[in-house]
Amino acid sequence: MYRMKHASKVLFALMLVLLFALTACNKTDSDAKPKDEGKKTEEGKKENAKGEEQLYSIDDFSNIKTNEGEAMEGGSFTFGLVSDTAFQGTLNFNFYSGDPDAQVLEWFDEGMLTWDENYVYTNDGAATYEASEDGKTFTFKIRDNVNWHDGEPVTAEDWLFAHEVIANKDYDGPRFDSTLRNVVGIEDYHEGKADTISGIEVVDEKTLKITYIEATPSLITGGIWTYPLAKHIFGDMPVKDISSSPEVRENPIGFGPFKVESIVPGESVTYTKNEDYWRGAPKLDKVTLKVINPNVVVQSLKKGEVDTVDKFPVDQFPANAELSNVEYLGAIDRAYSYIGFKLGTWDKKAKEVKTDPNAKMADVNLRKAMWHAVDNNAVGDRFYHGLRWAATTLIPASHPEYHDESNPGAPYDPEKAKQILEDAGYKDVDGDGIREDKEGNELVINFASMSGDEVAEPLAKYYIQAWEAVGLKVELLDGRLQEFNSFYEGVGEKGDDNPNIDIYAAAWGVGIDVDPSGLYGRDAIYNFTRWSSEENDRLLAEGISEAAFDPEKRKEIYKEWQQLMTDEVPVFPTLYRSVLVPVNNRVHNYAIGDGTGMYKNEIEVTQEEPLAEK
Incomplete structure (x- = not known):
């Protein structure tokens, strides 16, 4: 793979070590398919030879689509954004906060640097x-042919x-x-002590x-x-007005492979298509992104209403593993639930x-007991058929060189949870x-948990019941699940913390760098x-x-940090995650995951409409 030619010796040495450490964890097998062993139950779930519900492994999936047939010239593509709520519409990488907006952004904008499969620029x-x-x-030198969608060059000033x-x-x-x-x-600039950022120099336009x-x-x-x-x-726009401006919300601009036509x-x-895209004009003429409720994902795929979705609800996979019109791609997600x-x-x-x-949840013993009270192995098997699995530390398996396998976290042990609570008073x-x-005094713990696919409610109920089994009364905030935008407003993405929330269930996408700060x-x-x-700190x-x-x-530092978080329990990890993405068989040149070397301008299709289930 191509690396920078003039990196410092220190950086180059680091890259070599990263390459050595990560090569073993990156698997790309384009011929791999989900295992298909056993029979279907009446409910559509698959059982193995012992009559147990079939469990799956992410190792059995490829992250690169198999090309079938001959691609046509042009054509359109439909992308399903799986969500039970509207995307916020803050369509600029400098301002967005939620993954749904990122999914919208990635079709028309991108960063200046890319990285390889080892997470190195x-x-x-x-x-x-x-x-x-x-x-x-x-x-940094920006390529001469990198231009905004309105034809203006992307510059160092930008x-x-x-x-x-x-x-x-005033940045919000x-x-x-x-x-x-x-x-x-940058701190002096932020505090108003300087009119410029002294550490950034525009050498020339590019x-x-x-x-x-x-x-x-x-x-x-x-x-x-x-x-x-x-x-x-x-x-010339006041900074406080940018994120809510029409130029972000209604007519966003980027320099990616496609231009926003309408929202x-x-x-x-x-x-x-952006004919002027710096990697080359896209092979598709048009892309449509539409929000699809998790409950109708399967129907949309079967009918050929979408070519793919950003994430398939893995709890629905066993009953739909054999759809004839799609190929399932899979990868370990750089994320975990907590x-x-x-x-x-x-x-x-x-x-x-x-x-x-003096916060209600300030006692670490209470937090530790709540971790010991839940059986995340059972959650991964029962709700996700092995495609999510029990998490132990806050550096996930997607970064195996830093994930501390020797740290067991707080294994499921309800009797220990009861004893911790009893000893703590x-x-x-x-x-x-x-x-x-x-x-x-009465202790009632308010639990904020998001709505979503059909697993969301039974999963929240499981945790509530597990805590009740050790004697803790936990109730859903406002007696219901929270939709995505309300949930994140409540936990404080804008800095306004809902004082009624005591605990919450969320997920975190880990960056390409392991730094958890x-x-x-x-x-x-x-x-x-x-x-x-x-x-x-x-x-x-x-x-x-x-x-x-x-x-x-x-590694030593992050091992110590993982242990600190296990001891202090400001959060506890629940599940490591896999990503399943079904892709219509008419699609060529599609991949998921990092460092595949495949880009959105290369996507092609073999016919005008997606194939429907036979």
Whole structure:
């Protein structure tokens, strides 16, 4: 694979080590198919030879589509965004916060750099880069043929402008975190002490130089902000108005393979091909993205109403494993599900978490007991047929070189959970089977859990019943599941924490870099638990320090961090995840996962309409 030619010796050595460490975990077998053993039950579920419900393994799937037949010229493609709620429509990478908006964005915009299957930035993106000998200064050159959809060139000024907007006091997005704060001079700019960001230099129209405070191993695996912002469109707009402007909500612009033609807010987007796309004009003429409720995904696929969906509800896979008109692609997701405990609030002025030692869930023993009370192995088998599996630490299996396999987390042990609660003073004072708090008062724990596919409600009920089995009364917030946008507003994506939420169930997409500070850092707005500690600060800082260029040292740091989180339990992981994506048989050149070398402009189809189930 192509690497940067002039990287510093330190960075190059790191890449070699990363390559060695990660090669073993990357599997691409285009001939692999789901295992098909056993018979169907009356309910459509598959059983193995012993009469047990069939379990599946993500190892049995390919992440690259098999091409069947001869592709036609042009044609259209329909992409299903699986969601039970509308996408928010903040359609700019510098401002969006939820995955649904990211799915919309990725068809018409992209970052300046791409990465390989080992999560290392390469030089085959819209820009190339070189690093200084000390690994602190990066020089980026934007390709001459990279242009915005309106024909204006993407410039170094646009890239600088994105940094200036995110660092502006009036910026209302979630991106001003430790990654951006590592740029020299950006804090002074943010605080109004300087009119420019001293660490960013526009060398010429297509060349940008950025100097970072620390040379960290994260820089080449996600620690660079790579999304420019069109200054000729947003340059005269007040920063506080950008995210809600028509140029973001109604007529967004990018430099990706397709252009936005029209939007039905929250429901669908129609794209047309960008003839001027820098990788080459797309082979498709048109793409339609539409929101599909999880409950009708199968019907839409069977009828040929969509060519693919962003994620297939894996609980529905066994009954639909043999659809004749699609091929299922699969990959280990860079994500995990977790239960979080509300332990403070967000300080909007200081832009950091404020941990409350008197929060309802402040007792670590209560949190540990709630972890021991749930059987995530059973959840993975029962609800997801083996395609999700019990998580143990907060660095998932998608990053095997840093995931600590020796750390068991808190295994299912309800008797231990009961003993922890009893010893900590949570006793059943009145004999009704439900424990009171340590002062003998009623203890009711409010649980925020999202709506979604048909598993959402029974899964939430399982957790509530598991906690009740150890004597804890847990109730759904407002007596119901929360839809996606309301849920994230409640847990505090804008900094406004709903004080009625005590615990919540969520998921986190891990970046290409293993650094977990985006969810657990003191200055991370996505740190919805609002938990902080000096020990956590220390380990997160050490994980991206110069010392962490030594992969063995970095492994040691993150092993210690995983143990800290196991001990303190501000959250506990529930499931590691796989992604299943069914793709219509008429589609060519489609892949999921990272570093496949296949891009959206290469997608083709063999006929005018998707194939329907026979």
